[in-house]
Amino acid sequence: DTAVSQTPKYLVTQMGNDKSIKCEQNLGHDTMYWYKQDSKKFLKIMFSYNNKELIINETVPNRFSPKSPDKAHLNLHINSLELGDSAVYFCASSQDPGPGEKLFFGSGTQLSVL
Amino acid sequence: GQSLEQPSEVTAVEGAIVQINCTYQTSGFYGLSWYQQHDGGAPTFLSYNALDGLEETGRFSSFLSRSDSYGYLLLQELQMKDSASYFCAVREEGRGSTLGRLYFGRGTQLTVWP
Numbered sequence: 297d298t299a300v301s302q303t304p305k306y307l308v309t310q311m312g313n314d315k316s317i318k319c320e321q322n323l324g325h326d327t328m329y330w331y332k333q334d335s336k337k338f339l340k341i342m343f344s345y346n347n348k349e350l351i352i353n354e355t356v357p358n359r360f361s362p363k364s365p366d367k368a369h370l371n372l373h374i375n376s377l378e379l380g381d382s383a384v385y386f387c388a389s390s391q392d393p394g395p396g397e398k399l400f401f402g403s404g405t406q407l408s409v410l
Numbered sequence: 411g412q413s414l415e416q417p418s419e420v421t422a423v424e425g426a427i428v429q430i431n432c433t434y435q436t437s438g439f440y441g442l443s444w445y446q447q448h449d450g451g452a453p454t455f456l457s458y459n460a461l462d463g464l465e466e467t468g469r470f471s472s473f474l475s476r477s478d479s480y481g482y483l484l485l486q487e488l489q490m491k492d493s494a495s496y497f498c499a500v501r502e503e504g505r506g507s508t509l510g511r512l513y514f515g516r517g518t519q520l521t522v523w524p
Contacts, residue, residue: 337495339453339514352511386452396441396460397501399512401452 297372299323302387302402306399309377310339310410317372317405319387329388330362339386348410360379412436412502414515417479421521422488425426430483432498432519440501442474442481449493456483456496485520 302319309315321328329352330342344352348364359375370387387402414434422428432442433514441460446461459465459474471484485492497515502511 320486337447337517337519339497339517341511344511354511380471396443396458397512398443398458399445399453401454403452 298403300387300389300400302385304405304407305403306406306408308408308410311377311379312324313316313377314375315377315386315407316374317407319370319372319402321389321400321402323389323391323400324368324391325391325400326367327390327392327397328364328367329390330370330372331388331401332385333384333386333404335383336384341368343370343372365409374407377407377408382407382409412500412513413488414498414500414513416496416515416518418516419487419519419521421442421523423523424490426488427480427484427486428488430485430496430520432481432483432515433497434446434452434500434515436500436502436513437477438502439476441500441503442472443512444472444483445497445499445514446494447497451489453480453495453497488522490522490524495519 300321327346329344331337343357343362345364361373364370384404386404388399390397390399415430443446445460447453457472464495465471469486474481497517
């Protein structure tokens with residue numbers, strides 16, 4: 297059973313479109329994240345939710361809107377896609393947010409904006 | 411602010427030992443973590459150091475010196491499957507009850523040759 301699963305694996309779309317990426321974790325964790333990894337492999341946090349509440353919101357364009365219907369799900373909706381949004385988006389979860397927390401990552405969604 | 415420095419690339423041969431260094435500057439330090447990421451895969455947690463010293467887990471060890479703001483990941487008896495990117499990460503100090511973000515270095519690409 298996959299611990300953190302995200303869909304789709306690949307997403308190819310045109311500029312200006314709206315798309316969503318879904319994430320689900322079956323680990324019973326309270327905290328979930330969205331990370332963006334660019335072409336140079338730089339991993340940057342976008343959002344963090346704890347028990348469905350937003351706790352970290354980095355400087356991300358408001359075209360990106362996360363939604364957490366319950367603590368096992370954290371979806372990412374992106375409006376008016378731009379070329380610069382092309383990247384790999386990773387969902388992650390952890391049990392105990394804090395210094396030594398261990399993040400479990402999903403397999404990533406490769407987003408290509410044409 | 412927050413910064414982490416690690417070499418962009420390291421190469422070694424099978425059976426060798428390699429050390430990947432990480433220096434950091436952070437406002438409030440809560441420990442150093444290491445993650446491994448194979449090409450096309452998800453980052454996976456390797457280790458965490460909160461206190462000075464060496465932590466050993468099989469062929470991998472991680473070291474921390476808080477006074478030097480420095481740590482390293484030591485990989486012994488290298489195998490081809492160890493070829494991957496390795497990221498150090500630190501927890502940034504939060505504000506009030508807000509969790510600080512987990513900040514990743516830019517990663518070190520390790521290539522193991524036969």
